[in-house]
Amino acid sequence: MTPVLDAALRSWPFEPWLTISLIVTALVYFRGWRVYHRRDPLRWHSGRLASFLGGLAAIFLALASPLEPFTSMLLSVHMVQHLLLVMVAPPLIWLGAPLLPMIRGLPEPVRTYWVAPLFGVSWLRSGVAWLAHPVPALALFVATTWAWHTPVLYDLALRSPEWHYAQHACFLFAAMLFWFPVVRPYPVRVSWPVWLLFPYMILADLSNTALSALLTFSDRVLYMHYLTVPRIGGGTALTDQAAAGVFMWVPGSAVYLLPLFAIGLRLLFGESDTKPTAKPVFVNGRVPLPLLGTTPPQSRRFDLLRMPIIGPFLRWRYSRPALQLPMLLLAVAVVVDGFTGPDIAPMNLAGVLPWVHWRGLLIIGLLIAGNVFCTACPFMLPRAIARKFLPAGMNWPRRLRGKWLAIGLLVTFFTAYEAFALWDSPRLTAWIIVGYFVAALVVDGLFRGAAFCKYVCPIGQFNFVQSLASPLEVAVRDPAVCTACKTKDCIRGRDGIPGCELDLAQPRKQGNMDCTFCLDCVHACPHGNIGILAGTPGQGLSEDPFRSGIGRFGQRPDIAALVFVLVFSAFTNAAGMVGPVLEWEERTRQQLGLESTLPLIVGLNVLATLVTPLVLVGSAAWLSRSLGQLPQSSLAVATRFAFAFVPLGLAMWLAHYGYHLVTTYDAAWPVVQRFATDHGWTALGVPVWVCGCCQVAGTWLPKTEIAILDVGLLWTLHVAYRIAQNVAPGKGWLRAFTPWAFLAVMLFAIGVWIVLQPMQMRGSQ
Structure with a gap:
């Protein structure tokens, strides 16, 4: 590996928020584009998808690649970064016609309750239309470019990361507005004549030429920051500034002038997009939006059990033991190392895995996928085996059928965690895990149902509460099927498959409280009418319906x-x-x-x-x-x-x-x-x-x-x-x-x- 390549790879910045934002944006667009592609593959061809993803890739290359660390040392590299943000990413994004796919790709509640009302705000529509007009768009673009290239603001952006972020945001926002009239992404229809784009692009090129010439032919360094940093490649700050001007001049002029040929073709041969578009009909001052409308929930809600690979696996009757077995082996390893390994927590499995990795992954899993960790709970596997030999014939005491016992155990645990430094004691950690196994065996070996999970387990109660904010829950796909069902196998069980041991009848189940994601109801349902469905995260927190097995x-x-x-x-x-x-x-x-x-x-x-x-x-x-x-x-x-x-x-x-x-x-x-x-x-x-x-x-x-x-x-x-x-x-x-x-x-x-x-x-x- 060459030293330059090695330095570039080592300088790769870690920008998690930017990366996650770009990935989420790409997924939302792809979700919407796929729907429109199925309906009209000619209009929504793969080129639109590639263009939009290319625009996002240009933003990533500009802000989250080795270009970013070198921008503070070389003005020419900084200029390349700005060219990607201003001249590459925006037109590619608009060529992807993102307006409809981005809206259609959002979850239905977001489209219905957050996005749709915005279309009825008249001042907002008027403001967006005014900004997208060529005159204000060009004025804002030119003003933003010149303002940020003044020595005072440019040096400020180089000294302060916050101002640097602001500079990039201004460039990208102004460029998106500038390129909007040029590309006019579907389904936009404009009232101003197309020939207006000729002076529009020419004036933009003249502004770019003037600024480029100033950088190229200046006899002094305009930005003092570059006089204070080490030089790379042997050149001076002045030659680097001239190179930056050339980069801005030549590619910039090409980018501004080449679209004029496409505009000329439009004027000569007419619009390529001739499909008629129905005008919106105003009803009581509101615009109906069919693409935001609702459809039957069973056809629209995401269902994890219908996903490839993972869906068939989870529908398999023995999927839960298959997940529990590796966790059980890992728990055994932690216990063995806790008792026999070094008593130094950072060197012991019992001092690292439970208190760092398991807790961190647990809370992320609860947020994203619901109570998935209870699905793979290792404490339930020995209990399931032991139940073949234990009576489990008693009912859980009525006075203990609540969360008060679990609350006491949680307060005791959180207090003991700090008081006895459990995180720093592999031996105590191992004893806690052993105590968990014993408690699960004793309680569920003597009492019917899943008494340990529902009334005792502190970890389970933690999971129940946090998973209330999760978008995924075990729920029925079509309530009408449950209404017509006579056997109610989801609660009673069938053919050796137990029903829900936590007394959660699926037709009246709401949310994730008391649900361990054991999927017994999924396997027992003879109609295949139960899935792991997505909904609005935390929707049930503000509502108070009757919930099966819980009440209100x-x-x-x-x-x-x-x-x-x-x-x-x-x-x-x-x-x-x-x-x-x-x-x-x-x-x-x-x-x-x-x-x-x-x-x-x-x-x-x-x-x-x-x-x-x-x-x-x-x-x-x-x-x-x-x-x-x-x-x-x-x-x-x-x-x-x-x-x-x-x-x-x-x-x-x-x-x-x-x-x-x-x-x-x-x-x-x-x-x-x-x-x-x-x-x-x-x-x-x-x-x-x-x-x-x-x-x-x-x-x-x-x-x-x-x-x-x-x-x-x-x-x-x-x-x-x-x-x-x-x-x-x-x-x-x-x-x-x-x-x-x-x-x-x-x-x-x-x-x-x-x-x-x-x-x-x-x-x-």
Whole structure:
């Protein structure tokens, strides 16, 4: 590998937000383009898809390739970057005619409730039409180009990453507007004459020529930044500036003038797109949008069980044991290493895998795919085998048929986690896993149904609550089929296949609460009418229908208490790892003359997870009830609004666990190598422990964490707003909503403070 290529590859920047945004945009466009391609393959040919993806690739090449690091050292490279953003990406994107595919590719609720109303806003339509007209589009494009190339703003962009981002955003936005009248992507129809594009493109080229000539023939360096950086390639800053001017001049002129030939052909031979387009019919001031309309849900909702490969696998009767077996073997390895391996957590499987990788992947899985980790739960496989020999004949005690026992276990666990540093003790971690296996065997070996999962398991309760915000749930495809069904095998079971052991009758099941994704109902249904369907994430949080096996959320204070305990524990658990809190604990211990911080940690956790929620939630409920003049009791109000805080709690868990996963993800490999070597398998090689050191958190990581919290806050406020409108119809909803909004903003501010503090690394050296 040549030194230049090696340097370029090593300089490849990591831009997760940009990369993820481009991938999501491509997927949304492809989803919509595929629908139109099936209907009209001539109009929606593969060239449109290739063009749009090419435009996104140009943006990626400009901002997330080795070009980006060299832009601060070479003006010529910086100019190439700007050419990609201004002259390559926008026309390619518009040639893909993205307007219809991007709308059609969005999920139906987003199209219906977010996008469709925008078409009825007259001032918004008028504003977009005015900006897309050649006159303002050209003026904005020329002004943006010249303004950002003034020495003051250009040097500012080179010194400040934030201003550099702003510069790129302005260039891309102005260029998209500039190229819109030129390409006129389908189905746009314009009222101004096409010949107007001749002076339009010529004036743009003249502006480009003037700026290029200024850079090329200037006898001094215009941008002082390039005089202060090391030179690459042996040239001077002045010759580099001249090269940048040439790059801008020659390719730029070609890009501006070549489209004039296509425009001339249009004028000479007419439009190539002659298909008539029906004019929109206004009804009561609104524009009907057929492409945004609804269709029967069974034909529109994404179904994981109908996907290639993964669908047939999950429909296979033994898919769950096939997933549980590898997890069981991994759990056995963690337990063995916890008891017999080194007592240094970063060198032990029990000190790394459960506390870093499993937790991080768990929260991501809950957000994206629902309660998938319960599907592969290793604790249930030995229980399933043992049930062939154990009676399992008793009913679970009626007084324990709620979430209170699980809440007590969760508070105990979160307190013990900090008090006894479970993350730093492989032995205690191994004992916890063994205790889990024993508890699952005893409870489900003596009691009917899935009592351990429904009433006892702390991990299961955590998964149930967080998966309420997931887009995927096990649900019926066609309710009419269930109505006509006489056997109800999904709840009763058939042919040796058990029905739902958590008493969730599918026709009346809502959301993911108490659903372990065991898929017994899928395998038992004789009609194949149950799938893993996608819906609006968190839609059920603001609604309160009767739910099979649960009742109404508004009548379950135990579930509401579970939600609040998990929300406040999310912030407490993260705060216990940041520098200021750890320093305060040590300082207070010394002042009180305590031998350890154990009493302080226990007291703080009880205060933060029990006392504080009681005070804050109780106050918010009382204020909401009083201000909104609600007829319900304060307990009923708190119970109803509790579910609005699920997204904010999930965001804090994701920001916290994601931080540890990102900074410590590579700590697992040397530990696996050490475990394999200790047991006589040397094929994996000798561990290099320096690879187990935690990674330095990039500047993007806290920004990403705060962005996650932002989304969680907005989501929580939206759900609380919907609940307030349901419980306080009329003008009282705002007064009922305000106390909960203040509580959410307060938790959000605490979360931002936690994210900005130095955090203790766990699971790494």
